[in-house]
Amino acid sequence: MLRFIVRRLLLLVPILLGLSILVFGWVRALPGSPAQTLLGEHATPQAVEQIRHQYGLDKPLPIQYWDYLKTVSSGNLGTSIRSYRPVSYEIQHRFPATIELALGAMIFAIGIGIPLGFFAAKKYGSFFDQASLVGSLIGISIPIFFLGLVLKYIFAVRLGWLPSIGREDVLATRAHPTNLFILDSIIEGDPGAFWDAVKHLILPSIALGSIPLAIVTRITRAAVLDVQHEDYVRTARAKGLPPNEVDRRHVLRNALLPISTIIGLQTGLLLSGAVLTETVFQWPGIGSWLTQAIPNRDYPVLQGGILFVAIVFVLVNLVVDISYAIINPRIRLS
Amino acid sequence: MRKKVVCFALLAVAAAVMLAACGSSGKSSKKSSFVFASSADPVLLDPALVSDGESLRITNQIFESLVGFKLGGSEVEPQLATSWTPSNGGKSWTFKLRSGVKFSDGTAFNAAAVCFNYDRWYNFPAALQNAAVSYYWNTVFGGFAHPATGNPGPDKSLYKSCTTKGDNEVTLNLTRASSSFISAIGLPNFSIASPTALKKYDADAGTVDSTGVFHPTGSFATKNPVGTGPYMLQSWEPNVKLVLVSNPKYNGSKPSFTKVIYRAISDNAARLQALQSGEIQGMDYVAPQDYSTVQKDSSLQLLKRPVSSVGYIGLNQAKAPMNNPLVRQAVAHAIDKAAIVKAIYGQTGQVANQFLPPSLFGYAKSGVPDYAYDPAQSKALLQKAGLTLPVKIDFWYPTSVVRSYMPDPQRIFQAMQSNLNNAGFKVVPHSAQWSPDYLGGAQSGKYQMYLLGWIADYYDPQDFLNVHFGSETPLFGFNNPTLFAMLAKADAEPNAASRTQQYEQASIAVMKYLPVVPYAWGSSALALDKNIQGYVPGPIGPINEPWAKLKK
Numbered sequence: 001m002l003r004f005i006v007r008r009l010l011l012l013v014p015i016l017l018g019l020s021i022l023v024f025g026w027v028r029a030l031p032g033s034p035a036q037t038l039l040g041e042h043a044t045p046q047a048v049e050q051i052r053h054q055y056g057l058d059k060p061l062p063i064q065y066w067d068y069l070k071t072v073s074s075g076n077l078g079t080s081i082r083s084y085r086p087v088s089y090e091i092q093h094r095f096p097a098t099i100e101l102a103l104g105a106m107i108f109a110i111g112i113g114i115p116l117g118f119f120a121a122k123k124y125g126s127f128f129d130q131a132s133l134v135g136s137l138i139g140i141s142i143p144i145f146f147l148g149l150v151l152k153y154i155f156a157v158r159l160g161w162l163p164s165i166g167r168e169d170v171l172a173t174r175a176h177p178t179n180l181f182i183l184d185s186i187i188e189g190d191p192g193a194f195w196d197a198v199k200h201l202i203l204p205s206i207a208l209g210s211i212p213l214a215i216v217t218r219i220t221r222a223a224v225l226d227v228q229h230e231d232y233v234r235t236a237r238a239k240g241l242p243p244n245e246v247d248r249r250h251v252l253r254n255a256l257l258p259i260s261t262i263i264g265l266q267t268g269l270l271l272s273g274a275v276l277t278e279t280v281f282q283w284p285g286i287g288s289w290l291t292q293a294i295p296n297r298d299y300p301v302l303q304g305g306i307l308f309v310a311i312v313f314v315l316v317n318l319v320v321d322i323s324y325a326i327i328n329p330r331i332r333l334s
Numbered sequence: 335m336r337k338k339v340v341c342f343a344l345l346a347v348a349a350a351v352m353l354a355a356c357g358s359s360g361k362s363s364k365k366s367s368f369v370f371a372s373s374a375d376p377v378l379l380d381p382a383l384v385s386d387g388e389s390l391r392i393t394n395q396i397f398e399s400l401v402g403f404k405l406g407g408s409e410v411e412p413q414l415a416t417s418w419t420p421s422n423g424g425k426s427w428t429f430k431l432r433s434g435v436k437f438s439d440g441t442a443f444n445a446a447a448v449c450f451n452y453d454r455w456y457n458f459p460a461a462l463q464n465a466a467v468s469y470y471w472n473t474v475f476g477g478f479a480h481p482a483t484g485n486p487g488p489d490k491s492l493y494k495s496c497t498t499k500g501d502n503e504v505t506l507n508l509t510r511a512s513s514s515f516i517s518a519i520g521l522p523n524f525s526i527a528s529p530t531a532l533k534k535y536d537a538d539a540g541t542v543d544s545t546g547v548f549h550p551t552g553s554f555a556t557k558n559p560v561g562t563g564p565y566m567l568q569s570w571e572p573n574v575k576l577v578l579v580s581n582p583k584y585n586g587s588k589p590s591f592t593k594v595i596y597r598a599i600s601d602n603a604a605r606l607q608a609l610q611s612g613e614i615q616g617m618d619y620v621a622p623q624d625y626s627t628v629q630k631d632s633s634l635q636l637l638k639r640p641v642s643s644v645g646y647i648g649l650n651q652a653k654a655p656m657n658n659p660l661v662r663q664a665v666a667h668a669i670d671k672a673a674i675v676k677a678i679y680g681q682t683g684q685v686a687n688q689f690l691p692p693s694l695f696g697y698a699k700s701g702v703p704d705y706a707y708d709p710a711q712s713k714a715l716l717q718k719a720g721l722t723l724p725v726k727i728d729f730w731y732p733t734s735v736v737r738s739y740m741p742d743p744q745r746i747f748q749a750m751q752s753n754l755n756n757a758g759f760k761v762v763p764h765s766a767q768w769s770p771d772y773l774g775g776a777q778s779g780k781y782q783m784y785l786l787g788w789i790a791d792y793y794d795p796q797d798f799l800n801v802h803f804g805s806e807t808p809l810f811g812f813n814n815p816t817l818f819a820m821l822a823k824a825d826a827e828p829n830a831a832s833r834t835q836q837y838e839q840a841s842i843a844v845m846k847y848l849p850v851v852p853y854a855w856g857s858s859a860l861a862l863d864k865n866i867q868g869y870v871p872g873p874i875g876p877i878n879e880p881w882a883k884l885k886k
Contacts, residue, residue, distance in 0.1 A: 050484055084549040156611040165608045170369055170575055170595050279601045284573040
């Protein structure tokens with residue numbers, strides 16, 4: 001197991017090196033330059049040239065790449081051209097928001113998806129089963145952007161129950177040691193802050209969790225359908241185990257294998273940022289930040305941010321692989 | 335038993351949602367606070383080092399300049415200076431200062447503070463001379479005392495020196511006569527900051543990192559901006575919120591909202607929903623398609639800014655037959671401006687009959703030649719010019735851009751193409767990505783005819799007319815010494831009434847000469863909670879819309 005983990009971690013080096021070249025090349029292949037973006041439409045060619053010189057953009061590409069690699073390997077991801085803040089500072093503040101939202105969405109998807117899929121399989125062919133199928137189809141096909149706006153219109157604008165933007169009440173003045181607001185409120189022992197953070201998380205979690213919910217429901221349903229016709233399940237029933245016991249110990253447990261894989265992959269995806277949800281709910285996460293960096297030609301943000309997201313994604317995949325082996329000892333990692 | 339547990343869990347979730355709902359959905363119970371949202375975060379809070387509207391919107395609440403602009407207009411009026419007089423043929427301007435004014439850190443505002451600020455800008459270190467950092471000093475004053483390699487020096491500078499006489503009189507000396515500079519120094523960029531705070535918080539200290547980005551190492555521009563304005567900064571969490579509180583040392587009437595919170599909400603729809611749900615009480619940049627939603631909502635009010643930008647068809651006279659005035663007139667008569675503005679601009683635009691928007695002094699109320707929509711007249715003019723119909727023209731439009739003067743370039747182009755083809759022309763369409771390709775192409779004189787527009791850097795006719803038609807440029811490709819001289823004279827005129835009159839004449843002269851065909855003036859709008867009173871939307875937008883005047 002240890003060898004496997006070390007080998008996978010070592011593989012990160014060539015992956016990241018390759019990725020850094022890709023990102024570096026891609027960012028520079030974008031039309032337009034940061035100098036032009038910074039100076040706006042009234043820029044003189046001299047001013048543009050001056051900025052290019054100052055930012056080292058007039059050097060040959062391999063030298064620019066080497067400079068970039070040197071700074072990144074020293075742990076410095078650079079400073080945003082636009083906000084003047086270090087990229088690492090932005091990640092420190094934005095990634096916790098992304099984690100909180102991804103976890104909220106996955107709790108919503110798992111908490112509803114697994115029971116829904118399980119009961120749909122148990123009531124195979126019934127109205128409930130059909131309804132869950134149609135529901136998950138809608139869940140997958142409805143655009144998150146639209147769902148977010150509709151949820152906000154109903155629960156924020158019309159009913160006034162839940163807030164429509166942000167992570168906490170705008171008038172709040174609280175300390176955020178970890179930047180994970182729910183965890184912070186627990187650390188500080190502040191129930192008001194806890195509710196405030198939870199209610200801000202509800203609508204974005206539902207919007208973002210709608211697609212994973214549909215996927216988890218369908219995978220659970222299919223897995224349970226598969227497993228419940230296995231010999232060992234039939235044996236368990238035949239020997240007189242109570243039905244609930246059979247479902248819990250034999251059906252659900254074995255069905256969890258494909259479900260856990262899909263949950264891991266979905267979480268990895270969500271951790272790389274949820275552009276649309278973040279934009280609609282003004283959630284200060286990684287996704288909207290990176291998207292905004294494209295029109296601004298914010299090279300340091302694009303390069304540093306994408307590299308960071310890639311590392312997260314690779315690590316999450318590693319965790320998924322390891323957890324797969326733990327859940328199913330029959331699988332040999334070698 | 336299990337069912338009971340499930341029921342209990344469901345009840346707990348329901349209770350949580352109810353509790354969350356009862357905790358008020360962000361509707362502020364504090365009457366003394368005002369929450370406002372626009373599309374982006376400020377960049378820095380040192381007005382001398384920014385040029386974006388959002389930074390200036392905030393610094394304008396914290397700082398004051400020597401002069402300001404009339405609410406809802408562009409006329410210069412007293413702010414930190416009570417009066418000013420030009421001398422030495424418009425090369426020296428003496429300002430009498432308001433007495434008893436203090437900065438929010440308790441230090442005194444006086445003539446020495448004014449000179450400290452002007453000398454600071456003029457003596458900016460190399461890093462701050464960067465045109466992206468001190469854009470407005472570069473644009474208005476154009477030179478530095480100790481220029482870094484490649485930067486403009488004292489020979490290019492409009493600013494020469496600053497002298498004081500006692501505590502309440504200061505003179506700004508210029509290297510040449512300029513009257514537009516009075517409007518320019520009303521910009522928040524030339525606000526007077528506390529010299530003590532500038533030094534204490536290392537306003538000019540900054541580094542250029544390995545990627546070449548300048549960022550301040552001092553805290554003046556991020557945590558401690560100190561001015562004489564009605565508000566002062568309490569806190570700023572980038573991407574979350576910025577909080578201003580009233581300045582107890584302010585030398586004017588106390589603002590009714592003692593706390594103002596600014597949020598950046600980039601998505602238009604999200605911003606509007608936050609306003610509708612009561613989480614914010616005001617927002618800027620209502621999308622044109624949302625105007626009617628706001629107007630129909632009884633709890634909201636829509637405030638439209640006067641039109642202040644101009645959209646035009648550029649005609650490059652270096653490319654024949656655009657050098658023929660008859661052809662330019664034929665283009666002007668060919669365009670159905672009213673139909674285009676109605677269909678594409680909706681409530682955000684107005685048909686333009688000249689280059690200067692009506693809210694700006696110098697706008698000519700009468701005497702402007704009327705180029706009415708008349709395709710037959712266009713054809714007649716082209717024939718009179720000795721051309722064979724249809725006359726082939728290369729017409730360019732930009733892609734991936736939206737501006738208040740050009741909300742949908744492609745549709746505008748299509749409408750004009752059809753107009754021109756009906757009026758004796760044969761349009762060859764071309765397009766390019768807005769920045770840097772399109773702008774670069776237009777500015778280097780590559781295009782024969784093109785769509786473009788202008789949003790002023792500062793609201794003075796000089797920034798419209800002289801910038802475009804005051805000298806020979808590849809953009810328009812003409813040399814008209816009479817017009818150049820007329821504009822230079824108007825800019826240098828120290829008498830305000832005479833200057834206005836000269837610019838009115840110049841505006842008419844431009845429309846007679848017709849280097850461009852202005853077709854629309856554009857504007858933007860804000861939406862506020864119905865109960866908020868006192869917001870006066872102005873032509874120069876966020877940089878002159880003080881929150882201190884608001885009340886509930």
